[in-house]
Amino acid sequence: MxxxxxxxxxxxxxxxxxxxxxxxxxxxxxxxxxxxxxxxxxxxxxxxxxxxxxxxxxxxxxxxxxxxxxxxDVLLLAYPKALANELPLDWNDWLVSRYTLGFAAADPQATVMLALYLQAGGAVRNAQGKPMLDETILTEVLEKLSYANRQGKLPAWVIQAENDQLVSQSLAEGKIDSGYLWGSNFLKNDFREWRASAGFLANKTSLTLxxxxxxxxxxxxxxxxxxxxxxxxxxxxxxxxxxxxxxxxxxxxxxxxxxxxxxxxxxxxxxxxxxLAQAIPPDSLSDPLGVALRNAVLAVIKDRISPEQAAKDAVANLSKP
CATH class of the missing domain: 3.40.190.10 (Periplasmic binding protein-like II)
Incomplete structure (x- = not known):
């Protein structure tokens, strides 16, 4: 068009x-x-x-x-209505709970990662208007996902999922307790006995894209x-x-x-x-950020690289001309 x-x-x-x-x-x-x-x-x-x-x-x-x-359309966290009073909706509480989470870690736009990074207070634009990532904040986000993965709270398929289709399928089949997916996909799958939120709270902050x-x-x-x-x-x-x-x-x-x-x-x-939602940044920001964030989360979950190194690499690669 x-x-x-x-x-x-x-x-x-x-x-x-x-x-x-x-x-x-x-x-x-x-x-x-x-x-x-x-x-x-x-x-x-x-x-x-x-x-x-x-x-x-x-x-x-x-x-x-x-x-x-x-x-x-909004990115949301879906979970069964039966778990509404049990599932912790705070990141730290969820990390020590028994519940599982699915999301598309291989999404080229890294939408979930971008939402988690922004929720943690990360900036995506520098003084010159160019895309940027805060290494400290990105490390914190990656550390949480690394811990969740080590505890078996993330299904193995997250590193292969490039969109939220596997998330909705796994939710419908009861293979995961919660999952990040787009509201349109959630509604098209007719999850009537389900609830949704903007995502797990981080520092008492809720934000989505x-x-x-x-x-x-x-x-x-x-x-x-x-x-x-x-x-x-x-x-x-x-x-x-x-x-x-x-x-x-x-x-x-x-x-x-x-x-x-x-x-x-x-x-x-x-x-x-x-x-609670904010619009996805324009392509001039979201495209390079998506590549950097996708590579970072896959490095941590798939390649078992430390969150610190993955964040450092993401910032360095984003700074390259």
Whole structure:
């Protein structure tokens, strides 16, 4: 889609659509290319507190909003409802418990690792705007995973899992007690007798990552831009969004949409998780960070390299030109 829109803007700008539904990863490059129109002057997203914080982040590039949030997805920790009063939701308590955990350690984006690193207080951008990792904080995260692995709390397949499919499968088959997976996968697998949280607490802090799609205008005709955003506003109303996300097994990007979902404990869980989520960093940061974090966690779990050395290597490799 990125190449098609860029090509159309050069060769046939009148062929550009007035309104387009974009995944998060395309928002930054298209905004920086000048194809997307800023939302300012057409709709005040900041004034409406019904949008989740991560939803505003999805549409924002360099402090300017370039669209209206629509479909969301959040990384969550799933576990059976039967364990709701037993499973420790604090990292340190979980490490000394009998419960197991699954996640995709071989994920090229290292989404779980990035969430754990951010939750521990790690920074991902230096003063020059380049990707960075804090060696001390990364070591702490890797030490916890190393300990969990040595205690047999991580299944052997985590080093092979590149996405959350094995996580959802293992949860459904009762092979693990808890697992990190995307909310969309969780909902598509219809885990009705399950609960979810933003993840294990670290230093009493809860944080997770979110992704999503936004409505944006690429119209080359000035008079059509406002009309495009009016349509996007209608399509992002709570009732329509609720029906679309519930049928498609995604998450709403505004809290009041859940009032149109069937109310239950899980709906409350998803709302709470969405309040705690922050948008995945743009590709210019998340791609190199993903490589470094993936290599680090695999080095610790698969190759039995010390957390200190794995963290040092990750920081060094990230600093290479």
């Amino acid at each position: 990125l190449d098609a829109l860029l090509a159309a803007s050069e060769a046939a700008p009148l062929a550009l659509p007035d309104l387009v539904l974009l995944p998060r990863k395309l928002v930054t490059p298209l905004a920086q290319s000048g194809i997307l129109h800023p939302l300012d002057g057409y709709f005040d997203l900041a004034e409406d507190q019904r949008w989740y914080p991560y939803a505003r982040q999805l549409v924002t590039v360099e402090n300017t909003p370039f669209g209206i949030p629509f479909v969301g 979110a992704n999503g799609w936004i409505w944006a205008s690429t119209s080359p005709i000035p008079d059509q831009i406002g009309i495009s955003f009016q349509l996007a506003t209608y399509l992002s109303e709570a009732e329509f969004m609720a029906a679309f996300t519930q049928s498609g097994r995604y998450l709403p990007t505004r809290a009041d949409a859940y009032s149109y979902w069937q109310a239950n404990e899980l709906t409350k869980d998803l709302d709470t998780i969405s309040q």
